Amino acid sequence: MDSQREYWIKNMVCSRCLKVIKQELEQIKIQVISIELGRLTVRTTSMNDKQIDAQIKEALLANGFEIAISEVEVFIEEVKLALIELIKELPVHLKVKTSEHLASKLHHDYKSLSKMFSKKENITIEKYFIKLKIERVKELIQLQQLVFSDIAYLLDYSSVNHLSRQFKNITGLSMTDYKNSQVCERNFLDEII
Amino acid sequence: MFIYIKYMVSLRCKMVVEQELQKLGLHFVSVDLGTIEIVGNITDFQREQLRKNLKACGLELLEDKRKIMVEKIKALIIEMVHYSDESPKVNYSDYISEQLGYDYTYLANTFSEVKGITIQQYIILNKIQRVKQLLLYDELNLTEISYKLSYSSVAHLSNQFKNVTGFAPSYYKKRKKKRIERLEDL
Numbered sequence: 001m002d003s004q005r006e007y008w009i010k011n012m013v014c015s016r017c018l019k020v021i022k023q024e025l026e027q028i029k030i031q032v033i034s035i036e037l038g039r040l041t042v043r044t045t046s047m048n049d050k051q052i053d054a055q056i057k058e059a060l061l062a063n064g065f066e067i068a069i070s071e072v073e074v075f076i077e078e079v080k081l082a083l084i085e086l087i088k089e090l091p092v093h094l095k096v097k098t099s100e101h102l103a104s105k106l107h108h109d110y111k112s113l114s115k116m117f118s119k120k121e122n123i124t125i126e127k128y129f130i131k132l133k134i135e136r137v138k139e140l141i142q143l144q145q146l147v148f149s150d151i152a153y154l155l156d157y158s159s160v161n162h163l164s165r166q167f168k169n170i171t172g173l174s175m176t177d178y179k180n181s182q183v184c185e186r187n188f189l190d191e192i193i
Numbered sequence: 194m195f196i197y198i199k200y201m202v203s204l205r206c207k208m209v210v211e212q213e214l215q216k217l218g219l220h221f222v223s224v225d226l227g228t229i230e231i232v233g234n235i236t237d238f239q240r241e242q243l244r245k246n247l248k249a250c251g252l253e254l255l256e257d258k259r260k261i262m263v264e265k266i267k268a269l270i271i272e273m274v275h276y277s278d279e280s281p282k283v284n285y286s287d288y289i290s291e292q293l294g295y296d297y298t299y300l301a302n303t304f305s306e307v308k309g310i311t312i313q314q315y316i317i318l319n320k321i322q323r324v325k326q327l328l329l330y331d332e333l334n335l336t337e338i339s340y341k342l343s344y345s346s347v348a349h350l351s352n353q354f355k356n357v358t359g360f361a362p363s364y365y366k367k368r369k370k371k372r373i374e375r376l377e378d379l
Contacts, residue, residue: 014202014205014206016208017203064204143255145258184225186227
């Protein structure tokens with residue numbers, strides 16, 4: 001009995017997620033055929049589909065992942081991954097609007113994407129993207145290598161004022177206060193909503 | 194001590210970093226996004242190893258930029274005090290900030306924070322070391338030494354010398370000489 005199963009996985013954000021999942025599945029003797037952010041393909045020889053579903057689900061849950069079941073969930077995951085991808089490499093330069101970028105990347109109408117997203121996650125795509133960017137800003141502030149205006153430039157803000165206003169709006173702290181506070185409160189990228 | 198790591202974003206990053214620390218036998222107080230605190234200090238070898246392992250996971254260990262800068266300042270001061278025959282014509286502060294291309298206030302603050310003494314104190318310590326050397330060589334008298342190291346007067350030099358070492362220069366010279374003679378007698 002040789003079968004392949006494909007899963008869509010929620011909450012994956014970085015290459016460490018891939019590593020952890022691989023390790024976990026190796027431990028329970030499940031062969032991984034391919035794994036990328038959001039998607040996992042495995043092959044099994046000894047178990048039936050139900051067993052393997054249950055095992056994988058357990059392994060994922062233990063590490064804070066979930067399996068996306070409905071089509072809507074898959075779309076939302078794809079939107080999130082596309083946005084995370086956007087701010088991964090610095091400097092960020094958005095040549096097209098985020099809405100257009102998402103629409104072309106996912107081959108889907110932005111309007112319906114945005115509706116889906118807002119309904120399911122209770123936050124708009126736009127706001128989600130801002131939160132993502134602010135998390136990235138927090139990281140850059142914490143590392144203390146760049147001045148604020150450089151950070152603003154790297155993340156494609158029109159000015160440092162714009163960034164600092166947005167930062168204060170989201171976190172409740174000004175950037176300077178955040179920098180000077182001893183504990184840097186950062187959130188996991190998959191838990192910012 | 195604290196170690197800073199780039200690109201940490203999720204719970205899984207934390208798990209991976211914890212694993213890597215355990216592999217190297219490093220005990221940690223806490224692992225948070227971007228910062229980890231470990232018990233005691235980390236050797237250069239361990240740091241290098243950790244850097245390699247983290248890199249394989251797509252993470253980056255942050256070089257301590259401030260430490261590098263402090264090393265540069267130290268090298269410059271040692272060069273200035275010990276190896277140049279003429280002191281620079283300008284202020285030390287101007288000279289240092291000009292050589293390194295940073296504002297002196299910034300450099301001085303960084304230095305004090307990392308080393309726990311000010312640049313000025315560090316320069317004085319080095320100058321006194323140089324004075325000790327020159328005293329032992331016995332080629333120059335104290336007036337000449339004070340001139341060479343651009344002190345305004347002998348009194349200034351001997352005051353500073355006494356402040357740092359606890360002895361007057363002449364007494365220090367005598368004592369050292371005696372000790373050397375005794376060693377030669379053996």
